[in-house]
Amino acid sequence: MSHEAAHDAHHHEGSYLTRTGSFWTTVIQWGFTKDHKKLGVMYLTAVLILFFVGGMAALMVRAELWSPVRQITTTSVNDAGETVTTTEIKGQMFNFPKAGETATSLNTGNETYNRIFTLHGAVMVFMVIIPSIPAALGNFFLPIMLGAKDVAFPRLNLLSWWIYVFGSIFAIASVIAGGVDTGWTFYTPYSTTTDADHWRVVFMIMGAFILGFSSILTGLNFIVTVHKLRAPGMGWFDMPLFVWAIYATAIIQVLATPVIGVTLLLLVLERLFHIGIFDPRLGGDPVLFQHFFWFYSHPVVYVMILPGMGIVSELLAVHAHKRIFGYKAIAFASLGIAGVSFIVWGHHLFAAESELAATVFSALTFLVAIPTAIKVFNWIATLYKGSIVLNTPMFYALAFLFLFSIGGLTGLPLATLATDMHLHDSYFVVAHFHYVMMGGTIIAFVGGIFHWWPKMFGRLYNERWALTGAVLVFIGFNVTFFTQFFLGTQGMPRRYASYVDEFLTLHRISTVGSWILALGFFIEAAVLIYSLVAGRKAPPNPWGGLTLEWEVESPPIEHNFHHEPLIKHGPYDYDDVVPPHWDPKDYPLPEPLPTGARH
Amino acid sequence: MSTESHGIATDASAPLWSRLKHAHHFRSKEEEFDACKIGMWLFLTTEVLLFSGLFCAYAIFRAMYPEAFRGGSHHLDWLWGSINTGVLLISSFTIAWSIRCAQMNQQALLKFNLAFTAFCGLLFTGIKFGLEYGPKWAAGKRPGSLYDYPNPSTPNEPVWWSVYYAATGTHLLHVLIGTAVILIMLARAQKGMYGPKHYTGIEIAGLYWHLVDLIWIFLFPLLYLIH
Numbered sequence: 001m002s003h004e005a006a007h008d009a010h011h012h013e014g015s016y017l018t019r020t021g022s023f024w025t026t027v028i029q030w031g032f033t034k035d036h037k038k039l040g041v042m043y044l045t046a047v048l049i050l051f052f053v054g055g056m057a058a059l060m061v062r063a064e065l066w067s068p069v070r071q072i073t074t075t076s077v078n079d080a081g082e083t084v085t086t087t088e089i090k091g092q093m094f095n096f097p098k099a100g101e102t103a104t105s106l107n108t109g110n111e112t113y114n115r116i117f118t119l120h121g122a123v124m125v126f127m128v129i130i131p132s133i134p135a136a137l138g139n140f141f142l143p144i145m146l147g148a149k150d151v152a153f154p155r156l157n158l159l160s161w162w163i164y165v166f167g168s169i170f171a172i173a174s175v176i177a178g179g180v181d182t183g184w185t186f187y188t189p190y191s192t193t194t195d196a197d198h199w200r201v202v203f204m205i206m207g208a209f210i211l212g213f214s215s216i217l218t219g220l221n222f223i224v225t226v227h228k229l230r231a232p233g234m235g236w237f238d239m240p241l242f243v244w245a246i247y248a249t250a251i252i253q254v255l256a257t258p259v260i261g262v263t264l265l266l267l268v269l270e271r272l273f274h275i276g277i278f279d280p281r282l283g284g285d286p287v288l289f290q291h292f293f294w295f296y297s298h299p300v301v302y303v304m305i306l307p308g309m310g311i312v313s314e315l316l317a318v319h320a321h322k323r324i325f326g327y328k329a330i331a332f333a334s335l336g337i338a339g340v341s342f343i344v345w346g347h348h349l350f351a352a353e354s355e356l357a358a359t360v361f362s363a364l365t366f367l368v369a370i371p372t373a374i375k376v377f378n379w380i381a382t383l384y385k386g387s388i389v390l391n392t393p394m395f396y397a398l399a400f401l402f403l404f405s406i407g408g409l410t411g412l413p414l415a416t417l418a419t420d421m422h423l424h425d426s427y428f429v430v431a432h433f434h435y436v437m438m439g440g441t442i443i444a445f446v447g448g449i450f451h452w453w454p455k456m457f458g459r460l461y462n463e464r465w466a467l468t469g470a471v472l473v474f475i476g477f478n479v480t481f482f483t484q485f486f487l488g489t490q491g492m493p494r495r496y497a498s499y500v501d502e503f504l505t506l507h508r509i510s511t512v513g514s515w516i517l518a519l520g521f522f523i524e525a526a527v528l529i530y531s532l533v534a535g536r537k538a539p540p541n542p543w544g545g546l547t548l549e550w551e552v553e554s555p556p557i558e559h560n561f562h563h564e565p566l567i568k569h570g571p572y573d574y575d576d577v578v579p580p581h582w583d584p585k586d587y588p589l590p591e592p593l594p595t596g597a598r599h
Numbered sequence: 600m601s602t603e604s605h606g607i608a609t610d611a612s613a614p615l616w617s618r619l620k621h622a623h624h625f626r627s628k629e630e631e632f633d634a635c636k637i638g639m640w641l642f643l644t645t646e647v648l649l650f651s652g653l654f655c656a657y658a659i660f661r662a663m664y665p666e667a668f669r670g671g672s673h674h675l676d677w678l679w680g681s682i683n684t685g686v687l688l689i690s691s692f693t694i695a696w697s698i699r700c701a702q703m704n705q706q707a708l709l710k711f712n713l714a715f716t717a718f719c720g721l722l723f724t725g726i727k728f729g730l731e732y733g734p735k736w737a738a739g740k741r742p743g744s745l746y747d748y749p750n751p752s753t754p755n756e757p758v759w760w761s762v763y764y765a766a767t768g769t770h771l772l773h774v775l776i777g778t779a780v781i782l783i784m785l786a787r788a789q790k791g792m793y794g795p796k797h798y799t800g801i802e803i804a805g806l807y808w809h810l811v812d813l814i815w816i817f818l819f820p821l822l823y824l825i826h
């Protein structure tokens with residue numbers, strides 16, 4: 001105890017959250033901060049707000065699908081003996097006509113639907129999922145986990161943040177101006193001709209282009225940080241697996257994003273000046289756009305999932321108090337996935353490319369399953385004989401294992417040419433990528449938030465309510481999306497507001513699922529906000545973790561560490577190391593850890 | 600990349616470069632220098648990949664419309680292309696020399712070399728706009744649907760011009776950014792920020808400039824010389 005007191009007396013540095021001035025001074029300090037923790041918190045806030053926006057759009061899509069949209073024309077004879085034809089539209093929820101149009105047209109309603117799902121897709125992909133884990137949690141924890149005071153280039157980090165804000169403003173301006181109906185993939189020639197008299201499509205494309213720069217600079221910063229700023233004694237294989245995952249992600253961000261950059265640039269030129277590179281009427285090639293687009297956008301799927309896998313590795317090890325099984329296998333699988341991700345883009349073009357190319361890309365795509373399965377098996381082996389604590393973060397980690405496995409396995413029939421003939425562009429695809437992107441990345445992201453929340457804000461949350469919300473999210477998610485596998489195999493195509501009556505029940509189950517899902521997320525949001533307002537103060541190491549972030553205070557001080565840390569044990573040596581600041585009272589385990597150190 | 604200047608030493612009479620310390624989160628100046636160089640090399644990789652998209656488009660359309668590319672490239676003046684190549688090669692030499700000047704603490708020559716490099720960047724831009732883009736645009740040799748030249752070699756010649764303008768335009772943008780960066784280096788050199796132990800800024804600006812040069816070395820023969 002006296003040691004603690006002496007320690008405290010030595011250092012009067014406050015936490016990074018300590019306010020040093022008036023409200024506006026604080027706002028300005030945050031806006032120009034080079035502190036990776038503050039930048040991480042700002043990214044987290046922005047991502048969560050945009051997640052709410054994208055989620056609302058998703059609820060609108062599901063609401064529209066409650067009933068199929070039908071235009072019914074009835075002919076009747078009135079009292080005067082004249083034949084009267086009446087047309088009425090049934091089952092339509094949303095119809096926002098543009099200036100000069102009437103809301104009675106079926107077309108304006110369908111277009112509204114197109115705009116809503118494009119809003120959902122573009123916001124969720126470009127502004128939520130891609131920056132979620134790397135930019136928010138990665139920014140906050142990567143330097144601390146390495147034992148560094150900051151990322152390698154703090155000013156560049158600030159620049160990335162403002163580029164992200166700037167890009168999001170472009171995208172939001174596009175939405176306010178009426179939104180785009182191209183889908184998030186911006187396929188030509190549709191994206192170069194639709195809304196020809198308006199700037200909003202250009203705004204959206206420019207938004208995605210600018211966000212790409214933010215992603216490149218963040219990735220570059222992280223790579224250099226990992227190479228140069230590891231604490232003394234930390235070799236490559238002493239790094240936490242979250243760091244490995246972020247590192248692999250950063251490599252993809254740096255190598256793939258420039259290609260989408262030049263693609264979107266050409267697309268804007270195509271739209272504004274009709275340069276004809278993607279326009280067959282001028283000798284161009286629209287399939288070239290698809291190749292360019294997916295050369296980036298397939299690897300970016302792993303920008304989305306790899307950090308999620310990193311979080312799950314942490315959650316499973318910490319909350320099972322178990323040395324991670326197959327550390328090197330998991331680390332190298334991350335790099336393997338990053339490598340394979342660059343040679344499989346053609347599986348998005350099965351319908352547009354030659355049969356030979358389709359066969360080759362199909363075969364290559366199966367390779368992705370190998371490193372992915374290596375990870376899943378190692379995670380399950382980690383749980384074996386662990387002291388598993390079924391708290392909120394652990395529940396999310398287990399949910400990830402379950403949902404991501406379904407997402408991964410349903411990718412196989414889509415990679416197989418024969419079955420893909422039947423399944424492509426159907427709800428099966430929609431269900432598949434929601435299981436991967438949401439069941440994978442978002443679930444891991446939320447799990448990571450609950451895992452690191454006490455560290456980031458120094459507050460504990462209500463475990464029971466958090467777990468209730470998590471269970472509702474899990475149930476709601478499966479009700480919403482598992483039904484869509486059936487819809488897809490039965491032939492429901494994606495991106496339509498209308499459907500035949502046979503699909504009614506399944507669509508309604510899916511819509512009800514979306515409400516359960518939303519309820520779950522609202523509970524989680526309430527739990528987190530309440531913890532900020534009235535949560536108990538968090539100890540430095542509430543879960544008994546061994547990685548460096550649990551050695552610093554909750555919340556961390558401005559420069560993270562009082563002294564430069566020296567690494568003496570691996571990140572998962574639960575067999576023979578007592579966790580720092582460990583007080584089993586904070587987190588009672590079913591079985592006490594063996595405390596006798598072996599060396 | 601950021602070269603931060605934290606905590607200036609007390610001896611105010613010493614030149615500025617000798618008083619600059621490394622940023623607080625690095626352990627040493629060498630570590631900071633290495634980090635900045637790795638960062639710049641990574642950034643250059645992204646630039647190469649950005650241009651690889653354009654080279655890819657070039658290859659594909661060349662394979663699709665060989666006559667359009669043959670006919671189109673005849674309209675380019677290899678003389679101005681060669682002169683511009685020379686301008687960039689010389690400027691690559693002077694920027695490399697300016698790093699040497701910083702290492703040897705030759706302040707006047709350092710500033711001259713930086714200024715000369717920036718001048719070369721502007722000269723390249725002037726030739727490109729005034730003698731190449733300008734007359735060609737006026738004659739109707741424009742990209743895609745803007746094409747308005749009375750006798751194209753083949754109906755697909757507009758695609759050639761699209762590739763030409765997209766590739767050289769993106770390169771020209773990089774020349775301008777590079778020139779701006781070098782001018783910033785010049786302003787900093789004026790303050791005495793660069794010397795034997797502190798030349799990270801010039802080193803990484805130089806790396807960028809070499810890349811701009813290198814990409815032109817590929818663009819020039821592909822567009823001007825191969826018929």
Ligand SMILES: [Cu+2]
Pocket residue numbers: 297298301344345347348
């Ligand atoms: Cu893919």
